[in-house]
Amino acid sequence: MKVQWSSTYIMLVRASEDKQYVDDFVYEIAHEEKDKAKCSKLDNLTLAEDEWERADLFIQLLVHTNERQQAFSSETQPCLQDAIPALEGLHKAWTVRVERPKYVPFADALQAATEKIADYYDKTGDTDAYVISMYLTPNMKGMYFKKNWDASLQRKAETLMEKVFCERYTKLHSTSAPPEPGTTGQRQRYLGTNEEIYEGTSVIHWWGANVYHYPVWASLAQDYLSIMATSISSKRAFSQGSITISKRRNCLKNDIVEALQCLKCAIRHDLLLQASGPSSVTEETISKEEDSEELTEAGTVSDEEESGGAWDLILEDDDEE
Structure with a gap:
């Protein structure tokens, strides 16, 4: 029977936390069974202490799958950029544990699991979206590749981004001329700047606020960061x-x-009545309203000025009393 890793992890964690109730449940259904043969089979379902310990070891292995899967399973935020780091991290975690004595009972399963992870990882090479989405994460960019990939793979990723950026620049500017040297400056300005995303600010909001600083990059972000990492x-x-x-x-x-x-x-998701995000139209409207208010204030005498000011009104009230 095929069971998803995260589902198995959640099921085992719940069973381990309530193992006394699990044992009591098995005992009760076995005790109520009148057929001796069935009663014996049900009674054999009761886990011994060493079997519970093995279940706890299994949980320690599955926690890695659950953490990695949650990393790129968001429905509300871009998460495609987390796919490659998650797969590499999971493969490393399980490969290290294959040789450890405490995990010997799971050695064959771990070997098969790492092979499956390798298959998933190889499929990321079928599309450039994974690498591009990592470069489009402002506070990440190519840092992961510099830290975890060898020089040849780093250069391959950099060449890919140069190609993708130039193609998008040409498309946006509707020209067939070689995009030199303008694109080089724009591309390097983004890649060479240490960006910071403040707590509570999503990547989407960051790109919305910086669309004028990096228009070509923002255009790419609009296309690639909307790709879901899972189905x-x-x-x-x-x-x-x-x-x-x-x-x-x-x-x-x-x-x-x-x-x-x-x-x-x-x-x-409470999306019907949402405050508008950053946009040129919104900023222009706000600017016009502020200018209009300033002109009104400059050309109009307030009620307080006509009557001598608010403090004078207070004094007059005091005199009347």
């Missing part, structure tokens, strides 16, 4: 579709179903 959310949306299209609503057209799904998502 979990799309599968969930597909499953929710079967709830929307019930037996009583089986004649809904595709555009209506799409609209209903989008509306449900917006309501569930």
Whole structure:
């Protein structure tokens, strides 16, 4: 039976925390069974102490999968940039533990698991999106490659980004001329700057605020950071579709179903009434309003000035009393 690693981890953690209740449950169902043969089989399901210890060891191995999977399974934030570091980290963690004596009972399983991780990792080479998304993370960029990849792979990643940047620059400026030397300066200005993302600020908001500083990079970020690292959310949306299209609503057209799904998502994530993000239109509107207020204040005599000021009013009230 195929079981996802994170699901197995959560199940085992819960069982380990409540092992006394698990043992009591097995004992009770075995005690209530009148057939002796079935009762014996149920009684054999009770875990011995050494079996619980092995389950705890298994949990120690699966915690790595759960942490890595959560790293690139977000539905609300870009997470494709975490895929390569997560896979490399998981492969390293399990490879190290294959030779450790305490994990001997899991040696074969660990070997098979590391091979599966290697297969997943090799598939990241089928698309450039993983590397590009890492460069589009402002406080990360190429730091991971410099720290963990050899010189040839680093250069390969740098060449890729140079190519992608130049192609996007040419597309945005609608010219077939070689994008030299303008693109070099823009590209290096971003790569050579130590950016900082403050706590509470998402990568998306950062790019929204810096779209004018790095227009070409921001254009790439718009395309690549929106790519989901896993298909979990799309599968969930597909499953929710079967709830929307019930037996009583089986004649809904595709555009209506799409609209209903989008509306449900917006309501569930409180997206209907959201403050507008940073944009040139918003900034221009605010600027015009501020200029208008300044002109009004400069050309209008306030009520306080006409009556002598607020302090004078207070004095007059005191005199009247």
